[in-house]
Amino acid sequence: MVGVGERRTIVVTGGSSGIGLAAAAALARGGDEVVLLGRDPGRLRRAVEVVREAGGRTPAAYRADFAVLDEVRSAGAALAAVHERVDVLVNNAGQLAPARRLTVDGFDPCVQINHLGGFLLAHLLLDRLRAAAPARIVTTGSAAEAWGTLDVRRPGRRQVSRWAAYGASKQANLLFTIEAARRWGPYGIVPTCFFPGLIRSRFGRQSPLFSLGKLVFRSPEQGADTLLWLAGDPAAAMPGGYFAWRRPFGATGRSVDPARARHLWDSSLAAVYGAEGERSPRGEP
Template identity: 40%
Template sequence: MTRTIVITGASDGIGAASAKQLAQLGEEVVVVGRNPDKTARVARALGVDSFVADFSDLAQVRELAASLLERYPRIDVLANNAGGVFGDRTVTRDGMELTFQVNHLAPFLLTNLLLDRLRESRASVIQTSSAAARFPGFDVDDLQAERRHSSTSAYGHAKLANVLFTKELHRRFGDQGLSAVAFHPGVIASSFGSTSNGPWKWLYGGPLAQRLMTSTSVGGARLTWLALGKPGVDWQPGGFYANNKPARTNRLADDPVVAKQLWERSAVLAGVEG
């Protein structure tokens, strides 16, 4: 049976690579991106549907969810892949720190708005996290990085939030048929980091670094492996993966109290039922 697979952040990078791989295998892929031209170009090349949503604006996330619910009676896989690392601390029109909103709060909101459809479909929810989740200093009382901010810490903490969200999603809804997993795609040779400064811009922008990085097709294949895999057989729900294998991450990722606190505070910020 052909499955409906929604991939955010699919206008380039590993999202676009995975969308291509899955479409070539006959799956019904839905491409979501921030840039209208790039998103349309990817979708047109694959002959699939596309939607545009900028995750720095939660109203657009709500519009995206409404459109997906109207269009698709089933959503078998939701890949929360959109994200990025940014420079100086910036506040969105929603009043949130940009890195936190784009990487965590927006996908948290999207998943919650689609939750009934995802449960009905016994879906897999995949979070593109990062090995940067190990960055120390995560503070559930300072999610907006008002006390202390750097592009590195903000990104690392948002990626840890992805893993905590995954584990809490599994705890809350795993017995209802929903399967959640997070993964590190590798250090990918893409435009990622181009909007940042300091070490991130150097790491992703230099020609030597690009040659040493993992290709988008390989990183995309790791997302594709999870999307195609059978939960409980190929991968374990609630887990964190790297190179298609279970991996260790920040010790806080296994703290159910922190995960519950993050969920409850995210629900308040996103305006959804906690």
């Protein structure tokens, strides 16, 4: 466990449903202080109840739609004001977003929700992660990275279809993990990424084929297993690693290319901090 002898504070994005909720309940049951982030108020309220029943304490919960960066900024600021340390950030919020129109911030919705929102939140919580070092960031990736064609210099560029956008966003999750390990490793932060397998959740309900597959998919609890391992097991403290079923997992070359990871980091900073980029936390040790 991280922070032996203390209750860990673990922030779970996408904690209102599926893999994130299953992980949050298990962490609360194990004695951790869980902080939930979700988008839908009703699902977030129900998730608070599930986690309270699992751990015996009412978790703090923050609402933010990652398709609106100002909402991420508000939730991140509110969370940082209350929680002095974050032992683990579970960077899990994601969806197969429609590719029809750009977000209010001007980016592809899927790439913003699945990558830029979490990227911004990680920066907003960087001081809290450093205060808890050794700390961890666990990102929920996907084997869909294999078909991603992310333009790392313009990550928010509109994608041609929702599945193309999803692949690009999951490629970004892995590249984020690799560059976060390089930049934030010296702070005692261990970033990892994992593929949960094909899981029965609310994910992909817009896709008839994916919904059909749910007949044979695994449960959210099974999907959360590697996440829980990465969040706490000393053997899983492998900076920049990519895993599935508690084992190292292969990814395509362009999802783990260090040069692409650096470019993506810089262009993502510019995307979320805009003209204020120079005043943003650059994250360099």
